[in-house]
Amino acid sequence: ATDEPATAPSAAASGPAGSGTGEQSKFFVQADYDRELALLDATPAGPDGKPWEQALQPTMVDTAKFKKAGPHKICFSNAGLNNPWRQVGFKTMQAEVDAQRSRIEQFVHIDAEGKDQKQIADINDLLGKGCDALIVSPNTTATLTPAVESACKKGLPVIVFDRGVDTTCPVTFVNPIGGYGFGHVAAEFVSGNMKPGGKVLALRILPGVDVLETRWSAAKVAFDKAGVNVVGVEFTDGDPAKTKKIVNDYLQRYGTIDGVWMDAGAVAVAAVEAFLDAGQPVPPINGEDQLDFLKLWKDRKLTAIAPTYPTYQWRTPVIAALKILDGEQVPSPWKLPQPTITQENLAQYADPDMPPLHYAMCGCTDLPGYPDRWK
């Protein structure tokens, strides 16, 4: 017997390189970049006010062959629950499952704890459990591809979301516009709101996470185009103390920093505090839709923006799975809109009652158990 995948995994594509901010990441793919930037302005199709059911420029696929009478057993192989974003997302997903209880008999969740090889084993494991549909949120794109392919071969509908896989075998791939959009929006804002030729500090979490890499590569393009002086690209490990120290040292080294770009919002508050504690004005900065940042932004009247990687995307795979099991057409890929929080709509999202690490863009206010479940 063998669990061998149908086709060999394909290598990650490579793109153009070379710019003032260092070599372009090998994750950069020009075509994807162009497509994502175009999507930023596209009008979504689908029910109004429910972005998790909307799709951008959808191409529908037929799913009749998966039609099956309910109630269903839906299985989910999760990359991990090791950060607040995934926690909020997963709670949202569970709430969605609860909302659909009449149709979902059983929801099996296995947490890979951020380990590629465990997730591969998990997927294999789930294939033996008689699932009607399999949802996968891959830990790493390239490395999970073979496992997802072997799942497809079993003939059950596979839905991938968040990070993708290098194969088209899943019925659909759900995710928001993506990293290029995020990085681009933030970089445009930072470079557009600071003094021309000013100094930007780019704070990144970790090297080598594809979602974050695409964000940075898009920002790089934007900064190079705007002729911004990126004085440093530093990794913070998501550690606020480290972030503050880095910002402090850069302030000392350069006197002032005129803009801060971040590839994720986790340490945005720490970065802002570093400026405040040093008695310096907070320069244009981007964060994410985490409430501690939104609150600080509101209180301190920052020049800020929060592109999002919305956690409501955790609802969509469940919805997609049920549609597929109904034999309904679904968009593939399922591109979700990716709203940005700006000064204009800040008040709408900065809910003071939610915990500081909650993500405002959870699309969860209509789900059962809100808000206690997320507290």
Next chain:
Amino acid sequence: MSSALSMPARRASPGVFVALVLTLAIGWLVVAIDGGQLFSVPTTVSLLHVAAGLGLVAVGQTLVVIGGSLDLSVAYVISLSTLVAAETMGGDDAALLPGIGLALAVSAGIGLCNGLLVTKVKINPFIATVGVGLLLKGYLDNGYDGPAGRTAPALVQTLGYQRIGPVPLSFLLLLGVAGAAWFALARTRFGHHLIAVGGDPEVARLSGVRNSRVLVTAHVLCSLCAGLAGIYLASRLGSGAPRVGTEGLYDLESIAAVVLGGTALAGGIGGVAGTVGGVLLLAGIDAIFNQLEVDAFFKQVIRGVIIIAAVAVYAQRVRGRAAP
């Protein structure tokens, strides 16, 4: 005097196997009550795959720990090895052997470096291997921003996914490596000398053992095992992954498995069989908790408790044996 004393030295079987059987039996029961099947083929396959990865590292770690040393750089060696293998292969079956060879050679080189730092420069193994780990981390962080290279399809199809019944090839590889390590410890001079060096370096030296050489060899073998684990992971993942070793916590988990298996951190006592038992125990706990969909964090708490408790039990037994 405990009954363990009356057994011949060689067969002082570590309690880990008792723990393993109990855990699996209770786990099977609880999972069955929960409506699942612990020993279904896919679950067994998954369990054995998890065990194979950790096991390869832990077997190597056993060697250095028996020698009274320690290797905390294995996680990075694993990551590096996946990359060297996958990049050399570049998805081409023709480059399969060079890929494996190069990955093992690089790993062995790191092991040599660890060994020399510990024996010749006389840096405490903890600091020496953490330091080497940091060097490698910098190289990986700087050189790679994500998976790279492509494992030869032939390797993916065999080592990565081939199995015989419910037993993956990789687990057979682990058994092979563990067997070889057991054989090395029991039947080669190197093994006898390693146990002696770990037990009492001065006695070993006076008996004509070349301590440094033995310990360096152990470090090289440990790194080779980590390299092998890397090759296995590359075949599983289809490409090189610069963070797979650290994500898997292979450094600390391998030491935990070694200690669970009854090998003393101080060196000189222990064996590979116990380590394999320790690995299976950890993988078994994983599988059971997976079946029960137990929270990963709760699982971690349980792991911590089990590790401490198991070692405490060994410690009491040893104390019972030793003089007051």
Next chain:
Amino acid sequence: MSDPLLALQGIGKSFLGVRVLGGVDLEVRPGEVHAVVGENGAGKSTLMKIVSGVYPPDEGTIEFAGAQRHFSGPRDAQRAGIGIVHQEFNLLPQRTVAENVFLGREPRRRGLVDRRAMLGRAAELLASVGEGSLPPDTRVGRLGVAQQQVVEIVKALALDARLIIMDEPTAALADHEVGQLRALVRRLQQHHIGVLYVSHRLAEVFDLSSRITVLKDGRRVTTVNTDEVTADQLVRHMVGRELSGYYAERAKPDERGPVRLAVRAGGNRILRDINLQLRAGEVLGVGGLRGAGRSALARSLFGVSPFTTGAVTIDGEPVRLRSPRAAMRAGIAYVTEDRKGEGIVAGLSVLDNALLASRAVRPGWAGRGARAARIRDLLAAVELRAAGEDQDIRFLSGGNQQKVVLARWLALGPRVLLFDEPTRGIDVGSKSAIHDLVRRLARAGAAVLVVSSELPELLGLSDRLIVMRDGRIAGELPAGSSEEDVVALAVGTTRESVG
């Protein structure tokens, strides 16, 4: 006369600036048993270690089997054909007899350790020394001291060496075992194997050897043909003076005070039926063979491995000696036989070592100055010779280390002092200083118990003697008894008297 197998010339060695050997010449011919004698600390073991490649000599040359040798390590010497039975055991308790015997040179077949050959040869070798009943796959940790000594000897024999060094091989052996060893040495001789034989037991030396080299304070005093020397002459060579008058005067009976420490029916895993009384102002000697339980007695009294039965009183008060701390509180002090392993803390200064016990039982900021001053006085009183009180204790000679340990205990003003091999590995000068000190302490009213393997010391120092055998007190002897009296009790050839 054949060419020498081993020829040493002008061998010298220093440890950390302390010269322990100088200008030693020595020759061993094939088939010769050459004895090396000398006091504790004379440098015998150091010389043997140099010959067996453990230490490189600082000066001098080693010629072996007709070629000049510079051994890079024990392995090198083994390869050249030199085997050694070390004075201290070099065995791994967790490994089997066979594994220990062949450690470093396991027999191989097709590249692998040949376990069957190993067990077989080990069994043969054991049989050849009369221990055929000992299974070679027993773990060494389960063996008694005597059997471990046999394993050590077999380990050296396994080499097929041309020269075998035995550093006090009989110290742990009973008489019949000594007989086996004697036969063995004779056999080695017949096979033209040279033997270097270090022993304190002069009878053996006269029985076995053809020549004797006497070492004193690291120098060779003389080499003599065994049949041309008497025991008295030999002893004079060893100590350099007449033994009588060397020890301080003993306590007169009226100087002995009331019973300070009394044990009734004390016993534990090692000891049985221990009944003894120790008076203030008295030095009680404890004799016996290695492994007889002398140390065990001292350690029981100090609460290290407490008595599990019986009762102990101090000055009439019942005490429970459950731990060293409890014993200290009862006024007991203990100078261990294993100075390196449990007497000093290497890496710490002289002062810190001396203050260790006071700090442990009487901590506090107040009185620190007075305490340190007292320790300095004590260090001066024991005539410590060191570069300074901040010097790392491991750079001191054994005798001076011992003085620091003594100062540590004296600082507590103990009522009972237990000395276990107080002069082991200590040079002559320091040794008599320590003897004087012991005596002075007794005169000052302390009750002193001295365990010693050195009969002259034991006999010279004690006001009264008890001799132990197999964990019991085999008998008691008055001051002025002879070595023969002690040995007879120790090996059990006389009827037991009541202790």
Next chain:
Amino acid sequence: MEIAERRPLPLRLRRFRAGSLVPIVMLLAVLLVLIAVRQPNFLAPPSLLSFLGRSTPIILLAAGQYFVIVSGEFDLSVGSLVTAQVVVAARLIDSEPSRTWPVVALLLTFGILVGLINGLVTTRLRVPSFITTLGMFLILVGAVYLWSDGAPKGGLSEEFRRFGRRAFEDVPGLGRVQYALLVLLAVATAAVLLSRSDFGRTLVAVGGNPRTAELSGVRVWRAKTIAFVLSGLAAALAAILLGGYSGVSFQAGAGLEFAAITAVVLGGVALGGGRGSVFGAMLGALTLEMLFALLNFYGVSGALKSTVQGAIILLAVAVSSVRSTSR
């Protein structure tokens, strides 16, 4: 007589023995010079003070770790303990200023308790401290994630945060003096005094030779347990300052155990116990922090930092170990 003559050791060798402060002071001096070349204004009192302030948590951890290491043990649980403390504090305070002091008291108790458990399991159950504290690490991380459902909840009050974040403004001659500096001063003084007290000296003896210590009346288990408690207490203080400095996050204590151990070894304390000074350990921590600042000032690529760090650590430890063994 020649043989009996006892020559004192040459002075040079004694001065450089293991545990001496010479290597760490030299390393620190080199780093200071390198920083001064690149960033002269770093050496101005205000920026130096602020650097010292932000380095306080790791210095405290190094001081705590010193006591454990010098007694011959390891404490791998401090990083997770810091994280746990910060997360617990946020959840319990829940942005309610009035709960600050009770929670501070609770954190200190919690730190002591964890240290006590580490100590007792290590000494009474005879589990090697590497395993005890590794297990504790897993338990604490798991438990705190479990308790907070994977995302820190609640928030720290401004009162709580001020310990690590605020300062006395406009102190004549010095400018801003962070509260953390006062904590540092107090703890450093206490640590140095403690290390020179009877307990501190006894602890070194315990690490140097537990048998000797036991036979000299030292309650070895008790001394080691107290060392673990001190480490736990240091972790609690570090957590209060770190939480104040940077707010609540799961990353608060990540990797701090290795940083602390590295700092202690850099400071000349021997792993395995028996040698070293708490002052050296704290200098080691300062050096490590300075190394990170240096890398920031020289703009060493973020990803390459660990390589430089690893190389310097290996080099520094190698130099002092070769010195101490080449006697």
